[in-house]
Amino acid sequence: MRTDRVGARFFVPGPTAVRPAILREMVRPMIAHRSAEMRELLARVYVTLPSLFGTRRPVYVASGAATGMMESAIRCGSRERVLALVSGAFGERFARIAESCERSVTRLVAPAGKTVSAEALADALEHGAYDAVTAVHVETTTGVIADIGAYGRVVAAHDDVMLLVDAVSSVGGVEVAMDGAGMDVVLSASQKALALPPGLSFIACSERAMARAVTLPYRGVYLDVVRMDEYWRQGETAGTPAIPQLYALDAQLAAIGREGLVTRYARHAAMAGAVHEWVSEAARRGRGVGILASEELRAPTVTCLTIKGDAVRLVHLLRARGFEIGAGYGALAASTMRIGHMGDHTVREVRALLGALDYALGELEA
Amino acid sequence: MRTDRVGARFFVPGPTAVRPAILREMVRPMIAHRSAEMRELLARVYVTLPSLFGTRRPVYVASGAATGMMESAIRCGSRERVLALVSGAFGERFARIAESCERSVTRLVAPAGKTVSAEALADALEHGAYDAVTAVHVETTTGVIADIGAYGRVVAAHDDVMLLVDAVSSVGGVEVAMDGAGMDVVLSASQKALALPPGLSFIACSERAMARAVTLPYRGVYLDVVRMDEYWRQGETAGTPAIPQLYALDAQLAAIGREGLVTRYARHAAMAGAVHEWVSEAARRGRGVGILASEELRAPTVTCLTIKGDAVRLVHLLRARGFEIGAGYGALAASTMRIGHMGDHTVREVRALLGALDYALGELEA
Structure with a gap:
């Protein structure tokens, strides 16, 4: 064929795969990342992107891979004790990142092809003091999709526990209902269901996650959502973004809007x-x-x-x-x-x- | 005109500015980031890139902006006490990143249009216990170039002090003599004198910097040079790289080779x-x-x-x-x-x- x-x-x-028409969007001259032209481009992106996350909160755009945003979720969204739901290699990566950031981590591991049940999550939260739960919406290594809504209902019954979600292989291909499902931090990247080249990653935080973030010391700078928010308020990005991918994202968001x-x-x-x-x-x-x-x-x-x-x-x-x-x-x-x-x-x-x-x-x- | x-x-x-011929390199189909094709591309990049840094050490390639690599230099190259040489906004950013990573920071600030002298550096190292010095080779905000060689000679007189250098606005446009000048960590990015779109950043570590890195706890994952080194040894990159910029980098390194x-x-x-x-x-x-x-x-x-x-x-x-x-x-x-x-x-x-x-x-x- x-x-x-x-x-x-x-x-x-x-x-x-990235469509040739989208690849061609990248062949446009550079523009300054603090220019009016860039702010116009970002204004379109910032208005449209939240619908793909199911949120009314801002979605921040950064240059880099999703692993960076997982670390951002940990550094800015968890304090000390993390409960990691593991149904594949990316769930395990989330757990390791938490350990690498000096968090104490307990894992709930599902058998291959399964996810951790909401009941198991409820039980663990009942018997341990955690301040954050990490979950992977679509686990790319096993092809399972977790019932984040059920996780959200369980987590909502506990005060001061944040639900941090890797939505890398879901955003753009499956409904992600951040606000509706009670997710506190949701992260994704350009090179999955958005069908863009790698180079951009995304993160959104609930109001209470942002309120926690400002209280956490030593979040670093590059992955700090508080800093991302400051630049977002100015209609900019914190660092110099991957400009070609931004051009492509702008065009792809328009195409996704046309498809519905x-x-x-x-x-x-x-x-x-x-x-x-x-x-x-x-x-x-x-x-x-x-x-x-x-x-x-x-x-x-x-x-x-x-x-x-x-x-x-x-x-x-x-x-x-x-x-x-x-x-x-x-x-x-x-x-x-x-x-x-x-x-x-x-x-x-x-x-x-x-x-x-x-x-x-x-x-x-x- | x-x-x-x-x-x-x-x-x-x-x-x-990026030449149209280089921009057009980005319009190639995606390839898997763990494929033979990617390893061939990276092999060329990994062989050529070190000459631009003046090193025989590996130069790691990551998706992201230079600010991330500054944080990488801090998290992996400094322990507790950092002496920051500040001759403009990027020198100050290096200092703030160190503070955001729980380092105690002392600044030596040069007047606008000047750099910190090697004498002032020697004096500070004589009178304080530091384990790392941050310096900016070309300070983009003021247009000064620091005498990194002189800094290197001063730092070399002290045991166990690392010289961490922002070479963002020098790599590709000015000689950077990492090995010769005794730099321990050198970082840069794609969108300056390499004349590529933003999206890729680079970092190289001396052997002693790498030996220190493995001893430092809580380096995180995304910006961890030890992890970058593990993937480099396999001819890969740690995360999914910004593939279009890699295509462009490959072509640009060839062009730079032809220019000399x-x-x-x-x-x-x-x-x-x-x-x-x-x-x-x-x-x-x-x-x-x-x-x-x-x-x-x-x-x-x-x-x-x-x-x-x-x-x-x-x-x-x-x-x-x-x-x-x-x-x-x-x-x-x-x-x-x-x-x-x-x-x-x-x-x-x-x-x-x-x-x-x-x-x-x-x-x-x-």
């Missing part, structure tokens, strides 16, 4: 559905393939496939057919692979990938 | 010389213009001009003529303006700017 859409065969779960969030989220659900359907059908035909995530926990943006046989070789076989997907992550590298069906991909493109995957699985099993 | 070089009239001291560092540095000296000459001549003609930096301390990459009259209005008058320069910074905003004569600019382009500046000064004084 041929396609004229560059990136139509690129299904890595981040960085995701409801339609965009439905498209992601349909892409995930196409993958789930194909796996059931392939399994029925005896192909050695399954889905890691429990049925009720499958993310609309990324699927982690379990492979009977050499998953690493399967990724290479697909590459030979012109399709790029993600290898399994960490301990799951040998037995899983990941399809990022997010951003600007279409159901048709996903089906083309699945066709190629079927052939590649046949080659693997032959 | 007309020119076909986009950016030929953009003289902000960061972000600097000696030629490149000479071109920067010639651009600075053209500015200095014009200012002397304009002053002789009675134009109210001077140079903030003492004659022996003038940076080859940026000049801070003192203006008799409204400097802010002068920037606007120049903009009306199609030329963009930098306003004065902070306390110097009303009385100075800054020309970034760095990156891929030419002496001819600088002269065109100076011609326009002459007219604009005439308008200002009229």
Whole structure:
């Protein structure tokens, strides 16, 4: 199958494919980062971005990767004792970052393909004194989506506990209801369901999170949300932003507005559905393939496939057919692979990938 | 005057003008950040970049702004007591970052247009117990260049004191002799004399700085040079890098190689010389213009001009003529303006700017 859409065969779960029209937005001359022109650009971004986070709070934009914003959430949103909900490598990264910032961390670890239940969270908060809970909305390494709303209701029953959420693989592809679900800090990045090149990351804080942040000493400077807020109030960014990605973000937010969030989220659900359907059908035909995530926990943006046989070789076989997907992550590298069906991909493109995957699985099993 | 070089009239001291050919490098499809293709790209960058820092040590590449790397230098390179050499706003930022990371900071502040002398540094180190000295090579806000070699000789006389250097506005435009001058940590960014868009920052550590880093607790994760080194050893970057800027960096390093560092540095000296000459001549003609930096301390990459009259209005008058320069910074905003004569600019382009500046000064004084 041929396609004229560059990136139509690129299904890595981040960085995701970027449409050529969006890439071309980056080829514009530099502008000063403290200029009127930049403030106009940022004004559009600052007005639009919160809808993707489901918040009326500001969303700050910074140059850098999401790991930096995870650290920002920890340094500015937690005090001493962190309860980390771990359902994959990024949940574990959140926990390690907290430890690296001198927080005492307790982990609740879900089995592979599961999330930590709201009941387990409630129980832990009942029996331990924590001031923050870290959670990952869509865990990119296992393809599970957590019920953040349920977490939010549990956390709301405890005074002075903040809910810090990694929404890296959800913002732009799945509804993120920051205000409605009681999230205190939500972070994301450009190179996932927003379908932009990497280089920008985002963070939003509830009023009470911001009130806590100002009381915390030694937050540093670069990842300090209080400083980000000061610049946001002036319509600027704290540091020199990745200007090409800002141009691209501006254009992409306009395109997302034209598509409509409801339609965009439905498209992601349909892409995930196409993958789930194909796996059931392939399994029925005896192909050695399954889905890691429990049925009720499958993310609309990324699927982690379990492979009977050499998953690493399967990724290479697909590459030979012109399709790029993600290898399994960490301990799951040998037995899983990941399809990022997010951003600007279409159901048709996903089906083309699945066709190629079927052939590649046949080659693997032959 | 007309020119076909986009950016030929953009003289902000960061972000600097980027050549269209380099901007076009960014319009390439995404690749996975853990792929063979990425490792090939990074291999070229990792081999070439150290020559611009004057080091045989690795130069790590990260997504983000230089402020993040300043914080990295502090968190990973200093223990408790920092001596901050301040000759402008970025020297002061280095000091504040150290304070924000729980370091006790003593400042040596030079008068505007001066740098802290090596004698003053020697005296301070003699009379106080410091474990790190922060210095700015080229101070972007005042246009002074510090004698880092002299600082290095002073610091070398003291055991266990690290020299941490902001080389943001020098790397790529002035010789930076990290190993030769005894610098322990050197940081820079993409959007200055490298003439790339913002989005990437760089940091290099001496062996003894790296040996200290591993002993320091709570360095965090995102700005941790030990983690950066682990990924560098695998030929990767710690986080997902700003891929478009990496494409551009790869092409720009090749172009810098073709130009040659000696030629490149000479071109920067010639651009600075053209500015200095014009200012002397304009002053002789009675134009109210001077140079903030003492004659022996003038940076080859940026000049801070003192203006008799409204400097802010002068920037606007120049903009009306199609030329963009930098306003004065902070306390110097009303009385100075800054020309970034760095990156891929030419002496001819600088002269065109100076011609326009002459007219604009005439308008200002009229």
